[in-house]
Amino acid sequence: MRSLPLVLTLACLAAAQHQALIDYLERRLQTIEERISLWQEQTVRYASELRDLKQQMVSQLEALDKEKEVLRVSLDSVGTRVDRVERELDYLETQTGAQPCVDVDDKLIEQQVSLVQEKQRSKYYQLSDCGDMISNIKAMKILKRVGGSKGVWTKDTGVNSGQVYIFNGTDEDTIYKFASVQDFTRSTGLTLSKKLKLPVAFQGAGQVVYNHFAYYVSQSEDAKIVKFDLSNKTITDSAILPFQDYVPVYTLNSDTLIDLAVDEEGLWAIYATKQSDRYISLAKMDAKSLDIEQMWDTNCPRDNAEAGFVICGTLYVVYNTQQPGRSRVQCVFDVNGMISSDEAPLVYFPKRYGTHASLKYNPQEALLYAWDDGYQILYKLVMKKKLELLE
Numbered sequence: 082m083r084s085l086p087l088v089l090t091l092a093c094l095a096a097a098q099h100q101a102l103i104d105y106l107e108r109r110l111q112t113i114e115e116r117i118s119l120w121q122e123q124t125v126r127y128a129s130e131l132r133d134l135k136q137q138m139v140s141q142l143e144a145l146d147k148e149k150e151v152l153r154v155s156l157d158s159v160g161t162r163v164d165r166v167e168r169e170l171d172y173l174e175t176q177t178g179a180q181p182c183v184d185v186d187d188k189l190i191e192q193q194v195s196l197v198q199e200k201q202r203s204k205y206y207q208l209s210d211c212g213d214m215i216s217n218i219k220a221m222k223i224l225k226r227v228g229g230s231k232g233v234w235t236k237d238t239g240v241n242s243g244q245v246y247i248f249n250g251t252d253e254d255t256i257y258k259f260a261s262v263q264d265f266t267r268s269t270g271l272t273l274s275k276k277l278k279l280p281v282a283f284q285g286a287g288q289v290v291y292n293h294f295a296y297y298v299s300q301s302e303d304a305k306i307v308k309f310d311l312s313n314k315t316i317t318d319s320a321i322l323p324f325q326d327y328v329p330v331y332t333l334n335s336d337t338l339i340d341l342a343v344d345e346e347g348l349w350a351i352y353a354t355k356q357s358d359r360y361i362s363l364a365k366m367d368a369k370s371l372d373i374e375q376m377w378d379t380n381c382p383r384d385n386a387e388a389g390f391v392i393c394g395t396l397y398v399v400y401n402t403q404q405p406g407r408s409r410v411q412c413v414f415d416v417n418g419m420i421s422s423d424e425a426p427l428v429y430f431p432k433r434y435g436t437h438a439s440l441k442y443n444p445q446e447a448l449l450y451a452w453d454d455g456y457q458i459l460y461k462l463v464m465k466k467k468l469e470l471l472e
């Protein structure tokens with residue numbers, strides 16, 4: 082019987098231990114629950130903070146969008162106003178004809194002079210690495226309206242003399258020479274010019290002036306190219322090109338049988354013959370002797386062509402487009418085969434009055450001298466490296 086209380090004591094002890102274990106477990110559970118609820122609270126708080134942040138971002142983005150739209154609209158209206166002002170300026174110049182804004186011209190001329198100075202500094206580089214092509218037309222300046230619907234105006238494309246030469250019409254025997262572009266623009270008609278009488282009349286609008294000589298196609302049966310010394314006013318040379326049966330090189334300018342051009346590499350003849358009368362041909366000439374150095378048949382059609390010019394050994398042919406008042410370089414022929422018409426950038430001319438009678442490139446200034454229905458226009462070109470196309 083002595084053993085009963087011991088059994089009870091042992092049982093009590095076990096029960097107490099059991100209770101302690103349960104208490105302990107409950108405490109643990111409680112702390113875990115507390116932590117879980119803390120985490121939940123935090124998660125909820127984070128989620129709501131995140132939601133707020135998102136909302137803020139969305140509303141800020143919306144505000145930004147609105148500001149962007151406002152900016153775009155005001156830019157558009159500024160653009161439209163600039164366009165309108167430009168159009169009005171062009172229109173005013175058209176209306177006043179002979180007396181365009183001389184201030185602006187002076188600025189352009191200053192730009193040209195600095196461009197020429199810059200060019201001369203990099204001349205060696207340019208000559209040894211003539212890899213430029215047109216990427217765009219940056220600006221257009223209408224300088225004057227003088228003479229008939231067709232003609233040529235140009236500076237000396239070989240030396241930077243500043244003098245301006247006018248070949249009015251397509252069958253005349255006079256060159257009008259101005260001492261400067263300023264004289265040309267402020268002259269009433271051709272009054273400020275000096276007349277140079279040619280022994281043989283020119284034909285078409287293919288003339289160029291290069292290193293103190295005028296080169297032109299004379300009015301004769303067999304397309305004779307004449308080299309006229311502008312300083313002593315004599316014909317120093319003439320040559321009949323070794324082709325037969327010429328047809329006018331551009332169908333939209335039927336007066337011009339052969340077009341002459343000057344680029345960084347010298348004198349070129351742009352022509353077409355009956356043998357391949359759908360396409361334009363190109364010849365590199367020796368400006369000293371008038372010999373043909375090399376000839377190429379291009380893939381540029383004559384049809385719908387109005388003018389052409391050569392830059393860095395690449396012929397650019399300008400065509401009339403369906404859009405009224407716009408012409409465009411639509412065919413490119415590179416004698417070095419580096420670029421083709423497909424790769425060349427689309428070059429549109431800003432506006433025209435009629436058909437370009439002539440487009441004369443001046444490598445000294447990277448400008449095109451255009452004669453468009455009696456308007457003398459300058460186009461400023463943006464050039465880029467042909468190599469960039471191949472990258």
Ligand SMILES: *[C@@H]1O[C@H](CO)[C@@H](O)[C@H](O)[C@H]1NC(C)=O
Nearest residue numbers: 228229230231249250251271
């Ligand atoms: C210019 O040429 C046109 C014909 O092409 C002629 O009518 C006009 O009289 C000429 N102007 C001058 C100033 O010689």
Ligand SMILES: *[C@@H]1O[C@H](CO)[C@@H](O)[C@H](O)[C@H]1NC(C)=O
Nearest residue numbers: 310311312313314315316317
């Ligand atoms: C004109 O100058 C050229 C050189 O450019 C010369 O060959 C020619 O004999 C000169 N003519 C006259 C008439 O002086």
